[in-house]
Amino acid sequence: MAQDGGKKLVEAITPMEEDFAKWYTDIVKKAELVDYSSMRGCLFIRPYAYAIWENIQKVLDAKFKETGHENVYMPLFIPESLLQKEKDHIEGFAPEVAWVTHGGGEKLEERLCVRPTSETLFCEHYSHIVHSYRDLPKLYNQWCSVVRWEKTTRPFLRSLEFLWQEGHTLHETEAEAREETTRMLNIYADFCEQVLAMPVVKGRKTEKEKFAGAVDTCSIEAMMHDGKALQSGTSHYLGDGFTHAFDIQYTGRDNTLKYPFQTSWGVTTRLIGAIIMVHGDDSGLVLPPRIAPTQLVIVPVAMHKPGVLEKANELLVRLQKTLRVKLDASDNSPGWKFAEYEMKGVPLRLEIGPRDIEQNRCVVVRRDDRQKIEVSLDELETRLPAILDDVHEALYKKALERQNAMTYACTDWDGFVRTADEKPGFIKAMWCGDQACEEKIKTDAGLTSRNIPFEQEHLSDTCICCGKPAKHMVYWGKAY
Amino acid sequence: MAQDGGKKLVEAITPMEEDFAKWYTDIVKKAELVDYSSMRGCLFIRPYAYAIWENIQKVLDAKFKETGHENVYMPLFIPESLLQKEKDHIEGFAPEVAWVTHGGGEKLEERLCVRPTSETLFCEHYSHIVHSYRDLPKLYNQWCSVVRWEKTTRPFLRSLEFLWQEGHTLHETEAEAREETTRMLNIYADFCEQVLAMPVVKGRKTEKEKFAGAVDTCSIEAMMHDGKALQSGTSHYLGDGFTHAFDIQYTGRDNTLKYPFQTSWGVTTRLIGAIIMVHGDDSGLVLPPRIAPTQLVIVPVAMHKPGVLEKANELLVRLQKTLRVKLDASDNSPGWKFAEYEMKGVPLRLEIGPRDIEQNRCVVVRRDDRQKIEVSLDELETRLPAILDDVHEALYKKALERQNAMTYACTDWDGFVRTADEKPGFIKAMWCGDQACEEKIKTDAGLTSRNIPFEQEHLSDTCICCGKPAKHMVYWGKAY
Numbered sequence: 002m003a004q005d006g007g008k009k010l011v012e013a014i015t016p017m018e019e020d021f022a023k024w025y026t027d028i029v030k031k032a033e034l035v036d037y038s039s040m041r042g043c044l045f046i047r048p049y050a051y052a053i054w055e056n057i058q059k060v061l062d063a064k065f066k067e068t069g070h071e072n073v074y075m076p077l078f079i080p081e082s083l084l085q086k087e088k089d090h091i092e093g094f095a096p097e098v099a100w101v102t103h104g105g106g107e108k109l110e111e112r113l114c115v116r117p118t119s120e121t122l123f124c125e126h127y128s129h130i131v132h133s134y135r136d137l138p139k140l141y142n143q144w145c146s147v148v149r150w151e152k153t154t155r156p157f158l159r160s161l162e163f164l165w166q167e168g169h170t171l172h173e174t175e176a177e178a179r180e181e182t183t184r185m186l187n188i189y190a191d192f193c194e195q196v197l198a199m200p201v202v203k204g205r206k207t208e209k210e211k212f213a214g215a216v217d218t219c220s221i222e223a224m225m226h227d228g229k230a231l232q233s234g235t236s237h238y239l240g241d242g243f244t245h246a247f248d249i250q251y252t253g254r255d256n257t258l259k260y261p262f263q264t265s266w267g268v269t270t271r272l273i274g275a276i277i278m279v280h281g282d283d284s285g286l287v288l289p290p291r292i293a294p295t296q297l298v299i300v301p302v303a304m305h306k307p308g309v310l311e312k313a314n315e316l317l318v319r320l321q322k323t324l325r326v327k328l329d330a331s332d333n334s335p336g337w338k339f340a341e342y343e344m345k346g347v348p349l350r351l352e353i354g355p356r357d358i359e360q361n362r363c364v365v366v367r368r369d370d371r372q373k374i375e376v377s378l379d380e381l382e383t384r385l386p387a388i389l390d391d392v393h394e395a396l397y398k399k400a401l402e403r404q405n406a407m408t409y410a411c412t413d414w415d416g417f418v419r420t421a422d423e424k425p426g427f428i429k430a431m432w433c434g435d436q437a438c439e440e441k442i443k444t445d446a447g448l449t450s451r452n453i454p455f456e457q458e459h460l461s462d463t464c465i466c467c468g469k470p471a472k473h474m475v476y477w478g479k480a481y
Numbered sequence: 482m483a484q485d486g487g488k489k490l491v492e493a494i495t496p497m498e499e500d501f502a503k504w505y506t507d508i509v510k511k512a513e514l515v516d517y518s519s520m521r522g523c524l525f526i527r528p529y530a531y532a533i534w535e536n537i538q539k540v541l542d543a544k545f546k547e548t549g550h551e552n553v554y555m556p557l558f559i560p561e562s563l564l565q566k567e568k569d570h571i572e573g574f575a576p577e578v579a580w581v582t583h584g585g586g587e588k589l590e591e592r593l594c595v596r597p598t599s600e601t602l603f604c605e606h607y608s609h610i611v612h613s614y615r616d617l618p619k620l621y622n623q624w625c626s627v628v629r630w631e632k633t634t635r636p637f638l639r640s641l642e643f644l645w646q647e648g649h650t651l652h653e654t655e656a657e658a659r660e661e662t663t664r665m666l667n668i669y670a671d672f673c674e675q676v677l678a679m680p681v682v683k684g685r686k687t688e689k690e691k692f693a694g695a696v697d698t699c700s701i702e703a704m705m706h707d708g709k710a711l712q713s714g715t716s717h718y719l720g721d722g723f724t725h726a727f728d729i730q731y732t733g734r735d736n737t738l739k740y741p742f743q744t745s746w747g748v749t750t751r752l753i754g755a756i757i758m759v760h761g762d763d764s765g766l767v768l769p770p771r772i773a774p775t776q777l778v779i780v781p782v783a784m785h786k787p788g789v790l791e792k793a794n795e796l797l798v799r800l801q802k803t804l805r806v807k808l809d810a811s812d813n814s815p816g817w818k819f820a821e822y823e824m825k826g827v828p829l830r831l832e833i834g835p836r837d838i839e840q841n842r843c844v845v846v847r848r849d850d851r852q853k854i855e856v857s858l859d860e861l862e863t864r865l866p867a868i869l870d871d872v873h874e875a876l877y878k879k880a881l882e883r884q885n886a887m888t889y890a891c892t893d894w895d896g897f898v899r900t901a902d903e904k905p906g907f908i909k910a911m912w913c914g915d916q917a918c919e920e921k922i923k924t925d926a927g928l929t930s931r932n933i934p935f936e937q938e939h940l941s942d943t944c945i946c947c948g949k950p951a952k953h954m955v956y957w958g959k960a961y
């Protein structure tokens with residue numbers, strides 16, 4: 002973080018409207034979120050971004066534990082024979098894995114895959130420890146990194162290695178496992194809305210888009226500033242395919258051997274990309290207050306006048322008790338500091354100068370709408386948390402309004418294709434359930450199915466593509 | 482964790498005196514710390530062990546942050562050319578690395594090492610971001626896993642992959658970097674003593690034993706129950722070797738280009754092995770209270786008598802406010818539960834039955850010495866934390882007394898060789914500083930230098946081995 006008293010200027014970033022992709026990479030560099038390593042697609046995640054991830058972890062981990070989950074750690078390496086046990090799974094992942102072939106100076110007898118996801122490892126472990134219905138459910142989670150050999154990469158959105166959590170659970174019945182799948186999707190959705198101020202669409206993926214090895218994949222889809230979708234979390238109902246493949250059996254309540262039912266679910270550092278692209282603006286990051294590493298920065302004005310720095314320090318000590326606060330007492334100019342913390346997306350800036358001190362007040366400036374609010378120094382402890390809540394609500398409302406404004410309902414093919422071509426955003430349209438139509442929509446309109454939302458609307462009786470009877474309303478869009 | 486109401490019996494473990502190695506592996510399995518994966522040397526770290534690691538992380542991470550350090554995340558992979566930049570470093574690590582040679586279905590142009598440690602990655606990043614003395618110090622840390630291709634492995638002590646933290650810092654001056662090296666070693670030592678109840682010897686490693694690429698390596702060495710040493714944390718002063726190799730230069734206060742000075746430091750999941758081998762006994766684990774996932778387990782006695790379970794639940798809710806508490810209301814017998822939580826090393830057991838309730842009291846049993854303490858139900862909130870502190874102190878005292886009793890001072894070669902042969906433990910002896918003597922001691926007495934303790938004693942004027950003038954007193958021992 003640039004608290005070094007240096008003289009560098011905050012350089013402007015490319016405006017969003019001019020080049021959204023460049024705007025994004027400008028932000029990740031200039032807000033000091035990442036640095037590029039010489040290894041393609043691998044990043045140095047810098048303190049500011051990692052602090053955001055730690056805050057995400059803290060909130061989610063507590064939620065997982067509240068709902069009975071326990072953390073574990075599984076190995077980084079998966080022997081090839083283990084990965085191959087579940088056929089759909091290996092077919093899905095084989096093209097994008099990294100292989101270790103040598104260790105300790107010798108060629109290995111069996112090559113090892115660097116985990117792209119850990120279903121197979123959890124299954125091997127479960128096959129050792131699950132024997133009776135009394136051992137169920139097993140509700141495990143791990144925080145780790147995984148590797149997927151992507152051809153093109155973008156910071157946070159798609160990288161060779163990324164940080165995530167992966168939950169893996171086993172249950173006695175299909176109903177319990179499906180309930181868990183929904184529970185975890187809801188935890189993710191609530192987290193996005195209540196903590197990241199980011200509205201999401203909850204739904205089920207189509208057959209074509211589901212996870213390799215899953216019976217059903219549910220997802221939350223968020224709309225970025227440019228109208229593209231970002232799949233922000235997934236929760237899979239895996240059925241008993243893996244438990245058969247790994248021969249995980251338990252003695253049931255009726256004393257017969259049974260295969261348990263399974264789920265897995267995860268969110269990744271993609272969420273940081275989502276935060277950037279949902280809330281950011283042409284001045285830089287805009288961080289939702291509940292996840293911001295610094296919620297308020299104190300900028301002393303006329304810092305060298307007697308009493309100013311003392312008062313600023315006094316406020317720091319006071320406010321640190323309830324908020325994540327930082328004081329910038331470096332010799333950079335206030336103007337430089339204003340720009341710097343706007344770039345960093347700090348939700349509130351507190352300005353305090355000699356006249357403020359005389360009048361026992363300060364000026365609080367909101368990052369999201371630049372509103373200036375005079376606050377009495379006696380009321381900071383009550384007013385600041387309320388203002389932070391207002392910022393959260395405003396960010397959520399703005400994002401939701403944009404998402405609504407950029408979501409179109411289409412009921413005829415020409416309108417669909419034209420909207421897909423002219424209007425960035427989501428299109429709601431009916432679908433027959435046939436993969437051929439899904440593929441035609443990809444080819445002719447350039448859109449993929451985001452998900453089949455749980456909240457269905459009946460837009461028409463027929464498939465947007467083939468005119469046959471419709472089964473579902475689907476969200477279509479371009480995706481990161 | 483065995484809270485499943487199952488009927489399994491707590492099986493006895495091999496007594497320590499009979500076979501210490503088997504005692505150890507019995508504990509790691511029966512206390513449900515790990516499960517073996519089909520991949521040699523890689524473990525499934527189970528919830529109970531991972532919860533210990535999370536508690537270790539929580540305390541240390543707070544200490545690191547208090548002392549100004551920030552967390553980051555560096556890539557898992559190191560391109561071979563990057564690893565080779567510092568000569569001593571690559572020579573030290575080359576024999577024990579794992580190589581990724583294929584990714585995304587193709588052979589890679591350059592093979593990638595799975596990080597055995599991340600000095601080279603931090604250096605690459607530092608070379609991008611450090612330009613001026615204003616950018617210093619850089620005080621970074623990361624929590625991750627690393628891979629070292631060990632020939633023989635043992636759970637927590639030596640494995641192909643292990644969890645750790647690695648701090649990497651850059652400083653303007655040698656003095657500052659050396660101060661950081663000492664600061665972090667002291668943080669580790671204080672943590673071991675004040676949190677893990679484990680005495681350690683602080684000192685400097687000999688040239689032969691130091692880290693590949695370091696100028697000086699400092700370590701903390703703990704004595705296990707069998708008298709062997711476990712290196713429990715290291716802090717390296719790296720000088721400016723890496724900063725030269727990676728061309729990290731900054732403009733100093735005098736406006737000339739300079740190379741910064743560097744440190745690195747780490748502790749690993751070995752600490753869990755240390756906890757087992759310092760405090761454990763023939764009934765299982767004995768966890769130091771400040772790190773125990775469960776500090777107190779409530780075991781209702783005559784559970785089905787009216788009011789017992791209600792009272793137990795009431796105590797759970799009350800005590801959870803200040804302690805990590807668990808209630809075992811399963812239908813296993815109290816005797817089974819006593820054995821189970823002894824195996825798990827839970828510091829305190831609280832027994833409550835109908836007669837206790839009548840008399841408004843309960844019985845608290847200490848895991849470490851089995852002492853039974855009657856406590857009034859009105860005084861639990863004050864008495865329990867005090868008892869936990871007593872347990873901590875007692876564990877520390879016992880470990881220190883054992884370490885003192887098993888540490889021998891030798892001043893003649895025959896006595897040294899005989900003691901090494903007959904007495905497990907540490908031997909303090911003078912050394913001339915010559916590597917030849919160190920090697921002879923290894924060959925003839927089977928001991929390696931643990932470290933040159935900061936607290937020196939003058940045992941004699943001459944080297945235990947060659948009789949030449951002595952430079953240092955050294956701790957010698959067998960090590961894990």
Ligand SMILES: [Zn+2]
Pocket residue numbers: 432433434435438464465466467468469
């Ligand atoms: Zn159709």
Ligand SMILES: [Zn+2]
Pocket residue numbers: 912913914915918944945946947948949
């Ligand atoms: Zn000598």
